[in-house]
Amino acid sequence: MTALATRPLTLEVNGKRHDLRLDTRTTLLDALREHAFLPGTKKGCDQGQCGACTVHVDGERVLSCLTLAAQAEGRQIKTIEGLQTGDAVMHVVQTAFIEHDAFQCGYCTPGQIMSAVACIREGHANSDDEIREYMSGNICRCGAYPHIVAAVRDAAGRVKKGAVL
Template sequence: MRINGASHVVGLEPRVSLLDALREHLELTGSKKGCDQGTCGACTVWVDGRRVLACLTLAITCEGREVTTIEGLAADDGTLHPMQQAFIERDAFQCGYCTAGQIMSAVALLEEGNATTDEEIAESMSGNICRCAAYPNIRAAIRDVRDADAKG
């Protein structure tokens, strides 16, 4: 598999989820196992630039594809992605458990062009649940990055 720009050879059973491959076999623990049923979004990663729920994706289906996790979002020199920085500045997390999935979805929704209004942001982020209810701050962080990109 190609993960965060690096190739990895991993021997896995066909039934292993992408989430378990990332966390248990590659020690990439940023993506969280929340519900393990695809309803919370804590495990959101990108496969070939599209949002997927890693708990519902078989790792074997990612062979030859590019997987990006929260660990691959920051620059090589450690500089945070603008969305990561905005989440910090806007205090868009409390317990932090959902944060990786929220950030991965937030970056993707901007690239998808689904952040014109707060309603669009809320709808596009509806698959990512925050049990701490930091939604206003999450939307503010997304708006900050959207508006900075627009000035660009």
């Protein structure tokens, strides 16, 4: 039996440094959940098809189940736990999701919110059709899609009025 190939790895997650020693095949999702102890990012399909594992790496949304942890070394990683800005209790998108009942069971919600933030930041929240298109990589098994679209539209409007994204 051979030993697993491990290597030291430093991840910058939500502004905090995590010095880890990981199997070289460890996904970013597993590194976040099992080694950095940040359980907010969810493991859904583990095949990049559901979006539950969406996080931001250098400001871009990525599917953490398809990204090796080593690929994120030296880059800025943001998870749902680090979304809050400044003194705000919740991020503007989190607030909109609550106000529009944009979740039911809540399992997909972290990935939905991280995708919604990116959708707004990328300038793809100008219409309901555009929101649906750019959020289409995130699956909600409960079917809260109309509420999710309304929440993204509302949060985008708040950002246009000066809310911090």
